[in-house]
Amino acid sequence: MSEYKMDQPVGASPLDRGVQGIIGEPLNRVEGRRKVAGDVPYAADHKVEGKLAVGVAICSTIGFGRVKGFDTSKAEAMPGVLAAIVDDPRIPRETAGFSDEKLVTGNDRVDSYGQSLGVVVAETFEQARAAANAVKVEYDPGEGRFDAGAGRGGARPLGDEGMVPDTTVGDIDAAMASAPHTLDRTYETPSHAHAAMEPHAAIAVWEGDSLTVYTSIQITSGAKKKLVNTLGLGSDKARIVSPYIGGGFGGKGGLGTECVLAAIAAKRIGRPVKLVITRQQLFHLVYRRSDTVQRMRLACDADGRLTAFGQDSIVSQNDGRPFYEPVPLGSLALYAGANRSFTTKAYTLNIPHCGSVRAPGEAVGILGVECAMDEMAEQLGMDPVEFRKLNEPEKDLTRNRPFSERQLVQCMEEGARRFGWERRNAKPLQEREGEWWIGRGMAAAIRVNMLTNAQARLRIEPGGKVVVETDMTDIGTGSYTILSQIAGEILGMPIESVEVRLGDSLFPAAFGSGGSMGAASSGSAVALAAEDAVAELAARMGTSVKDLTLKDGHAIAGNRRVPVGDLVAQKTIETTGTIKPGAMAKQYDQAAYGAHFVEVAVSGVTGETRIRKVTSVFAAGRILNAKTARSQAIGGIIWGIGEALTEEAVTDPRYGNFANNDLAEYHVPVHADIPHLDVTFLPELDDKTNPLKIKGIGELGIAGIGAAVNNAIYNATGVRVYEFPITLDKVLAGLPAEAA
Amino acid sequence: MRLTVNGQSHDVEFDVRTSLLDLLRETIGLTGTKKGCDHGQCGACTILVNGRRINSCLTLAAMHEGDEITTIEGLGSPDGLSPMQEAFFEHDGYQCGFCTPGQIVSATAMLEEAGKGWPSHVSASLEGEMRLTPEEISERMSGNLCRCSAYPNINDAIAEVAGGKS
Numbered sequence A: 001m002s003e004y005k006m007d008q009p010v011g012a013s014p015l016d017r018g019v020q021g022i023i024g025e026p027l028n029r030v031e032g033r034r035k036v037a038g039d040v041p042y043a044a045d046h047k048v049e050g051k052l053a054v055g056v057a058i059c060s061t062i063g064f065g066r067v068k069g070f071d072t073s074k075a076e077a078m079p080g081v082l083a084a085i086v087d088d089p090r091i092p093r094e095t096a097g098f099s100d101e102k103l104v105t106g107n108d109r110v111d112s113y114g115q116s117l118g119v120v121v122a123e124t125f126e127q128a129r130a131a132a133n134a135v136k137v138e139y140d141p142g143e144g145r146f147d148a149g150a151g152r153g154g155a156r157p158l159g160d161e162g163m164v165p166d167t168t169v170g171d172i173d174a175a176m177a178s179a180p181h182t183l184d185r186t187y188e189t190p191s192h193a194h195a196a197m198e199p200h201a202a203i204a205v206w207e208g209d210s211l212t213v214y215t216s217i218q219i220t221s222g223a224k225k226k227l228v229n230t231l232g233l234g235s236d237k238a239r240i241v242s243p244y245i246g247g248g249f250g251g252k253g254g255l256g257t258e259c260v261l262a263a264i265a266a267k268r269i270g271r272p273v274k275l276v277i278t279r280q281q282l283f284h285l286v287y288r289r290s291d292t293v294q295r296m297r298l299a300c301d302a303d304g305r306l307t308a309f310g311q312d313s314i315v316s317q318n319d320g321r322p323f324y325e326p327v328p329l330g331s332l333a334l335y336a337g338a339n340r341s342f343t344t345k346a347y348t349l350n351i352p353h354c355g356s357v358r359a360p361g362e363a364v365g366i367l368g369v370e371c372a373m374d375e376m377a378e379q380l381g382m383d384p385v386e387f388r389k390l391n392e393p394e395k396d397l398t399r400n401r402p403f404s405e406r407q408l409v410q411c412m413e414e415g416a417r418r419f420g421w422e423r424r425n426a427k428p429l430q431e432r433e434g435e436w437w438i439g440r441g442m443a444a445a446i447r448v449n450m451l452t453n454a455q456a457r458l459r460i461e462p463g464g465k466v467v468v469e470t471d472m473t474d475i476g477t478g479s480y481t482i483l484s485q486i487a488g489e490i491l492g493m494p495i496e497s498v499e500v501r502l503g504d505s506l507f508p509a510a511f512g513s514g515g516s517m518g519a520a521s522s523g524s525a526v527a528l529a530a531e532d533a534v535a536e537l538a539a540r541m542g543t544s545v546k547d548l549t550l551k552d553g554h555a556i557a558g559n560r561r562v563p564v565g566d567l568v569a570q571k572t573i574e575t576t577g578t579i580k581p582g583a584m585a586k587q588y589d590q591a592a593y594g595a596h597f598v599e600v601a602v603s604g605v606t607g608e609t610r611i612r613k614v615t616s617v618f619a620a621g622r623i624l625n626a627k628t629a630r631s632q633a634i635g636g637i638i639w640g641i642g643e644a645l646t647e648e649a650v651t652d653p654r655y656g657n658f659a660n661n662d663l664a665e666y667h668v669p670v671h672a673d674i675p676h677l678d679v680t681f682l683p684e685l686d687d688k689t690n691p692l693k694i695k696g697i698g699e700l701g702i703a704g705i706g707a708a709v710n711n712a713i714y715n716a717t718g719v720r721v722y723e724f725p726i727t728l729d730k731v732l733a734g735l736p737a738e739a740a
Numbered sequence B: 001m002r003l004t005v006n007g008q009s010h011d012v013e014f015d016v017r018t019s020l021l022d023l024l025r026e027t028i029g030l031t032g033t034k035k036g037c038d039h040g041q042c043g044a045c046t047i048l049v050n051g052r053r054i055n056s057c058l059t060l061a062a063m064h065e066g067d068e069i070t071t072i073e074g075l076g077s078p079d080g081l082s083p084m085q086e087a088f089f090e091h092d093g094y095q096c097g098f099c100t101p102g103q104i105v106s107a108t109a110m111l112e113e114a115g116k117g118w119p120s121h122v123s124a125s126l127e128g129e130m131r132l133t134p135e136e137i138s139e140r141m142s143g144n145l146c147r148c149s150a151y152p153n154i155n156d157a158i159a160e161v162a163g164g165k166s
Helices: A032-036 A125-134 A148-154 A172-178 A220-231 A257-269 A279-285 A362-380 A384-390 A408-419 A479-491 A518-541 A626-645 A705-717 A728-734 B020-027 B083-091 B100-115 B134-140 B151-165
Strands: A002-006 A053-059 A065-071 A081-085 A116-122 A136-141 A167-169 A181-189 A201-207 A210-215 A238-241 A273-276 A292-300 A306-317 A339-348 A436-448 A454-460 A466-469 A498-501 A549-551 A554-557 A560-563 A573-581 A591-603 A609-619 A677-681 B002-005 B008-011 B046-049 B052-055 B068-070
Touching: A002 A518, A032 B083, A032 B100, A053 A125, A053 A257, A053 A279, A065 A116, A081 A125, A081 A257, A116 A125, A116 A257, A125 B020, A148 A306, A148 A339, A172 A292, A172 A306, A172 A339, A181 A362, A201 A257, A210 A220, A210 A257, A220 A238, A220 A257, A257 A273, A292 A362, A306 A362, A362 A384, A362 A436, A362 A626, A362 A705, A384 A408, A384 A436, A408 A436, A408 A591, A408 A609, A408 A677, A436 A609, A436 A705, A454 A479, A454 A518, A466 A479, A479 A498, A479 A518, A518 A554, A518 A573, A591 A705, A609 A626, A609 A705, A626 A677, A626 A705, A626 B151, A705 A728, B020 B046, B046 B100, B052 B100, B083 B100, B083 B151, B100 B134, B100 B151, B134 B151
Parallel strands: A002 A573, A053 A273, A210 A238, A306 A339, A466 A498, A609 A677, B002 B068
Antiparallel strands: A053 A116, A065 A136, A081 A116, A167 A339, A181 A292, A201 A210, A201 A273, A292 A306, A436 A591, A454 A466, A454 A573, A549 A554, A554 A560, A591 A609, B002 B008, B046 B052, B046 B068
């Protein structure tokens, strides 16, 4: 078994030595033909043995208080109803985030609107839905804190409770008081929903006291642990199967309510149970991204060099939940400035709790930073790209450590060239096409890079087929494909000869998909397992690894060329690879970078913004598959456009519910909102990150793009909006009358 | 009740409250058609009824006696993809793949609509031949949401098939 801890730069990577020529290539997804034929099973599609019953969750219709009692008699008497379950102490009050050991349970109280209180199970969905509506719940409502604006005044400092501990360097107040140029602005972002296309769902099957749950979960090993803890099972008595996931974005990171409810119901009725959370329920049953208030403080000397840089934030959370949106995560090392302040306060909202939504930290934090940088550049009379280049730091000035690889300046320069940045007018309200004002803006992108413990098993079976197993998941990111490419490249196998099996908690634990660290972690584990297999193949060829070449399913050494299938005809090769994070993560500041350039048209009549052109350039280590990497990038960019212009989960301060809890009212971008996107990755290898020399790319695209949109809107209209999303009413309010 | 799905006749019994989507998925067992919202907001359940695209969650199964239904499974199989499926595969017109059956069925029908000269909100004229510009494709596909946001790739895939047709 090969184990590697990332304590020093990797030197030559196994991928550097491969000669198969498939790594980095824009290969189509290995599961793609099945996906476009509707042939892969998502959570609610699995066929199971036994007569499947259908569960529907009973959800709270108040936002805060106690439950006095239930009346299930009417529901139980309805046709087809098998059980109406409200008496199980394990009924969850939450869908778990990343950090809980088990779900918060017990339906005697209501922590937030829409939390689960029980489950009705019937022969059909129609019967279960009607019966769930017929369950009467008697409440004793309490005084919930539902109003974001009212609560922020009492926010408490988080100190070191959050993922990013409060950090100050120098004296930002003194620097602000003495600098010739200062900016002190506050930006706000609203609650944000994952809104994955696939609703959370689970099919629970018991065999004796052993439970199998077919579901959609990004991190199966973590979820399995929470499932056995929540249900009170032995650690070997549950299995989670999650081979295809219809989008996650962090929302399927932890154990879902649906898994526990389906398991409870299936045990109660002695039959397998399928439970799908409805779209309306999802907005309340799945955690949200916190609303944020970000006070940005920048000070510059007369030449435009930053002397102070601060981002002090307020976020919300429900009682008793340990996750806080790490607003300054990507901001800490982004720019220069000797005096720095990054602090976070939190206040309580009794609405659905907060958890990870794509790019926790940067997705909101870089909005404040990059809008403020644009405003400061204007104050200085400098070009926004030049102002950023002037303030490129030589190291991470917050934590006083060097960068691993950082090509932010190169991204900005290449982006500016591709976009035609020189066409931008420095002043707003200069370019008009009919009712439309044209503007251009830019912003930097950054996403921290991480590595975590992961394991993978690899077999070369008689005949030469390579099988890789790990509980890593594919949430649309391309895990099946890139892991096939990694194994194929190192073992000299065409991609068709590699079969990757994912998303089963019986496989070696590999963390899963989250935090843009899935490819690095599971991919490194696969590479290490493949390296061990190469060593065994060399031994069977009677040569050294150095003198062995593997290509097209053949082992070549000296003047011999032997099919790999022949080398394993007598005995299968089985290896395991394990990667562990190490000193590199502390010694170097590791991040992926990018730059976005956006052209917008804003109606002088309605204030509506149309995105006309986007150019984004990224530098994110080695790219494993040029096609799926680009898809992740454009997906992130479009998420950021949604964040900028339309996405806001609106709380009703009277009841603590989200008023727009469906896809007609919570506006994610649609086809017509998005033009062609120009995306480029710069060549990069980062030997401090992991044995693959890659960086995470799943969350990079979202960072900063919303600020580029806001800066372009200002450039078009002269209106700066400080409260996201930038809906047309906010733009219209600032437009001069002559702009119409 | 009898209806035809992908050329095969089915005699089915069901609760009168059953949507056409749930009938296809739960009774007939064709799970390629997806339920994303159950309210006609996302397009993941798009199928063809007598050749026209509809959201199958918004119509009751009982309203479709004798109808000819086509689902994603009826357009092609992994070993024999339709031209639209092949184009989505080549252009990476998806990521997670959940909305994809709806996108592909919708796109297939949309080309027929444009071929008949049906205008859209962004068409310059209500009459005459319809040219499927990227803007026309985006407008006509906006009933199909994709949270992975593969929109530019989907547009390229459809444009390729549309180009081949004209």
